[in-house]
Amino acid sequence: MSVIEIILPDGSTRSLEEGQSALDLAEQIGARLAKDALAATVNGELTDLSKPLPAGATVAIVTPASAPGREVLRHSTAHVLAQAVTRLWPGAHYAIGPAITDGFYYDFSLPGGARFSDDDLERIESEMRAIVTENQPFVREEYSYEEGLKVFSDQPFKVEIISGVRDGASPEDASEVSGSVVSAYYNSPTFKDLCRGPHVPSTARLGHFKLMRVAGAYWRGDEKRPQLQRIYGTAWESKEALAAHLTQLEEAEKRDHRRLGQELDLFSFPTELGPGLSVFHPRGGTIRRVMEEYSRARHVAAGYEFVNTPHITKAELFETSGHLHWYADGMYPPMELDDGQQYYLKPMNCPFHVLIFKARQRSYRELPLRMFEFGTVYRYEKSGAVHGLTRVRGLTQDDAHIFCTREQMHDELVSLLTFVLDLLRDFGLNDFYLELSTRPAEKAVGSDEEWREAETTLAAVAGTAGLELVMDHGGGAFYGPKISVQARDAIGRTHQLSTIQLDFQLPQRFETSYIAPDNARHRPIMIHRALFGSVERFMAILIEHYAGNLPTWMSPEQVRVLGVRDSHDDYAYAVAGALKSDGVRVVVEAANEPLGARIRRAKLEKVPYILVVGDDDVTNATVGINARGANDPERGVLLTDFRQRLLDEISTHGSPELARGT
RNA sequence: GCCGAUGUAGCUCAGGGGCAGAGCAGGCGAUUUGUAAUCGUCAGGUCGGGGGUUCAAUUCCCUCCAUCGGCACCA
Numbered sequence A: 001m002s003v004i005e006i007i008l009p010d011g012s013t014r015s016l017e018e019g020q021s022a023l024d025l026a027e028q029i030g031a032r033l034a035k036d037a038l039a040a041t042v043n044g045e046l047t048d049l050s051k052p053l054p055a056g057a058t059v060a061i062v063t064p065a066s067a068p069g070r071e072v073l074r075h076s077t078a079h080v081l082a083q084a085v086t087r088l089w090p091g092a093h094y095a096i097g098p099a100i101t102d103g104f105y106y107d108f109s110l111p112g113g114a115r116f117s118d119d120d121l122e123r124i125e126s127e128m129r130a131i132v133t134e135n136q137p138f139v140r141e142e143y144s145y146e147e148g149l150k151v152f153s154d155q156p157f158k159v160e161i162i163s164g165v166r167d168g169a170s171p172e173d174a175s176e177v178s179g180s181v182v183s184a185y186y187n188s189p190t191f192k193d194l195c196r197g198p199h200v201p202s203t204a205r206l207g208h209f210k211l212m213r214v215a216g217a218y219w220r221g222d223e224k225r226p227q228l229q230r231i232y233g234t235a236w237e238s239k240e241a242l243a244a245h246l247t248q249l250e251e252a253e254k255r256d257h258r259r260l261g262q263e264l265d266l267f268s269f270p271t272e273l274g275p276g277l278s279v280f281h282p283r284g285g286t287i288r289r290v291m292e293e294y295s296r297a298r299h300v301a302a303g304y305e306f307v308n309t310p311h312i313t314k315a316e317l318f319e320t321s322g323h324l325h326w327y328a329d330g331m332y333p334p335m336e337l338d339d340g341q342q343y344y345l346k347p348m349n350c351p352f353h354v355l356i357f358k359a360r361q362r363s364y365r366e367l368p369l370r371m372f373e374f375g376t377v378y379r380y381e382k383s384g385a386v387h388g389l390t391r392v393r394g395l396t397q398d399d400a401h402i403f404c405t406r407e408q409m410h411d412e413l414v415s416l417l418t419f420v421l422d423l424l425r426d427f428g429l430n431d432f433y434l435e436l437s438t439r440p441a442e443k444a445v446g447s448d449e450e451w452r453e454a455e456t457t458l459a460a461v462a463g464t465a466g467l468e469l470v471m472d473h474g475g476g477a478f479y480g481p482k483i484s485v486q487a488r489d490a491i492g493r494t495h496q497l498s499t500i501q502l503d504f505q506l507p508q509r510f511e512t513s514y515i516a517p518d519n520a521r522h523r524p525i526m527i528h529r530a531l532f533g534s535v536e537r538f539m540a541i542l543i544e545h546y547a548g549n550l551p552t553w554m555s556p557e558q559v560r561v562l563g564v565r566d567s568h569d570d571y572a573y574a575v576a577g578a579l580k581s582d583g584v585r586v587v588v589e590a591a592n593e594p595l596g597a598r599i600r601r602a603k604l605e606k607v608p609y610i611l612v613v614g615d616d617d618v619t620n621a622t623v624g625i626n627a628r629g630a631n632d633p634e635r636g637v638l639l640t641d642f643r644q645r646l647l648d649e650i651s652t653h654g655s656p657e658l659a660r661g662t
Numbered sequence B: 001g002c003c004g005a006u007g008u009a010g011c012u013c014a015g016g017g018g019c020a021g022a023g024c025a026g027g028c029g030a031u032u033u034g035u036a037a038u039c040g041u042c043a044g045g046u047c048g049g050g051g052g053u054u055c056a057a058u059u060c061c062c063u064c065c066a067u068c069g070g071c072a073c074c075a
Helices: A022-029 A031-036 A067-088 A118-133 A145-151 A156-166 A239-254 A257-263 A282-301 A315-321 A323-330 A350-357 A406-426 A448-463 A505-509 A535-545 A566-581 A595-604 A615-620 A639-651 A656-660
Strands: A003-007 A013-017 A039-042 A045-047 A059-062 A103-109 A139-143 A181-188 A191-194 A209-218 A227-235 A312-314 A342-345 A369-378 A394-404 A432-437 A469-472 A482-488 A494-503 A525-534 A559-563 A586-589 A609-613 A622-627 A634-638
Touching (some): A013 A022, A022 A059, A039 A067, A045 A067, A059 A067, A067 A103, A067 A118, A067 A181, A103 A209, A118 A209, A139 A145, A145 A181, A209 A239, A227 A239, A257 A535, A282 A394, A282 A406, A282 A525, A282 A535, A312 A315, A315 A323, A315 A342, A315 A350, A315 A505, A350 A369, A350 A394, A350 A505, A350 A525, A394 A535, A406 A482, A406 A494, A432 A448, A448 A469, A448 A482, A494 A505, A494 A535, A505 A525, A559 A566, A559 A595, A566 A586, A566 A609, A566 A615, A566 A639, A586 A595, A595 A609, A609 A615, A615 A622, A615 A634, A634 A639
Parallel strands (some): A559 A586, A559 A609
Antiparallel strands (some): A003 A013, A039 A045, A103 A227, A139 A181, A181 A191, A432 A482, A482 A494, A494 A525
16 A cells, blocks of 8 residues: 655645545544534545545545535535425425535425424424434435436436536536536435535534525525525534524614614604605714814815706606616606606706706816715615615605716726725725726626726726726626625624726717817716715615714713703703804713613613813812723813813814724 | 515514503603602503404414515615
8 A cells, every 4th residue: 555645735745555534644643623624625625525626636624614614514514404395295306505604504495385483493403403302413425427327316406407518507516516427425325415515424413503594595595496495504613602692693683774773763754654665863963064064175175166956857767877777677757747747856967967067168178077865765675675764666866977088087987996995994994995896797788998907997997996896897887897895894794985986988878078278179088987876875884883882073962961960961961052152063861860760771872072170170170081882981081171172173173982892 | 586584552572262461661740869769640442454263363374564684686
């Protein structure tokens, strides 16, 4: 028997006999590692523990508490889910069941069109636990196409996958069916699944999982194909890791903007108005006003002109722009007037801004011409799509359109991108990456040359930001490609925020022109851009980012003053008056209740600064400061000092508690 | 739009074929408080809407609406 050398991740080498596996390697390294081992990476590729190792390979043992380890155990848990379902619903067809972030899912079609209900999850879960107890091995088998089709002849989704790869129709599945080899895993004589693997050695290695919910999902993600029953679950390497994940889900729920919007009295969705139509209460209205005022000031400084346009328009405008052709389904149906004229609620502001450009003849001297508007638009979102403030039917965009020459566009885009990122940072977001969305396969107008030029320009501009750039092929608008700024929030979720779109098409459709130095008409190009995207959605993202603890400059109520007894109320009002003269949003709550109760209420309302004033403060012109997120209150701070601290914090958009990490 | 779940007071929730419940919030009164809940009292409801079964429906059935979790969609 010949001996082979294996390289470990730290560069050291080990000798194994030919034909030995990663499990043998793990045993050689240590009993504990062998016990932990789930799978291996061989030359960077995940494989089963039992697979014989090739000579000279770099091998790492994959253990549960690692990203690849979790992926393997989640994927294996998905198989156990499928087996449990086939036991409980004989004749069930299973489609695909991958590992996903934090868990896994599996899609099924049940006999007789049966559907899972929430109660079924419990039954399925206990069946899964039985399978885990049975300690079933995962055994890999490989077949030719024809054998594979025979083995899975009673599973139509598997047959479709195998024959799709064989016929070259669905190359995306090629990894499950590599080359001409179909791979499958058996757990028991009764359950097998088409799968590229790898898997844990046995079901006994699983167990820290929980089924989360059932959902409908279209086969192949295609609305026109059958809807399957999807079960989502989460799975982890240990009881503790599972518990930590469930706790984290609860924490995320606590910062849900819909919940905080209710608790902090910011906004609501009166059922009288209809789905996706929000109203902002005074506190939410203040946050919104501060956001908008700050944005306006920055846009003025950046050379934008402010325009206003109506909410409805004749159909013709959106026929010319092309929106009606592509997006009629997403628009509110037209109002028909007596003379047969149709009017639409606007879903976009751009054509209006084009008309402003066209209102008179333009000279090259005016370019770049930057038109800004907080434009409220209405989109008929499908009923299942509306979601809090993040997906609504009436929204306000911080929308602007820049008209410039082709020569200007590159520099204009570069300075625009800087402007965008600076503004987002001022709102406390600072972890970004960029996405470049290119020409859609079908929904697109314009020539290949124009698209190429636009995409090349945007790619060059994106490169100047020094940020990670991700490609989103085919994700552009029908009239042009876009750069979008993606931001990670405080709990690591990413949100698509600002978009910058380059558009050669609308100026043509509207026959827009300016007079150039050569005294001839030239076509401007247009840049569409929104920084918040939608004011409503941006506010929702900020609320969740800060868990409702908005930085002082944005807080609806910045300071609340509490007298210890009602004999201190006069002083409390005097303190409030001084702060009000500084432009601070301050409220006094009179001493009708014990101090502790009033403090508690102010804390629950997430007021950044609670000032408590008593005898000492009246005498010494001081205040007691109980700052949001701070551990201990400060006593006896001179009012003049507090005013200065507060004004500094507000003007620098500071968030001391975020800095403290609370 | 599709699949599943949920809808009881302003909010959070209990109840389950036979008189509608709690805590918080709210009104009134008392209490005068130094850093996260003072006490008392009062009021508050077509049990999401409509239809059906029943002697009787908030409860069971159907349907519509809304919300939640997904899928699809997202200019």
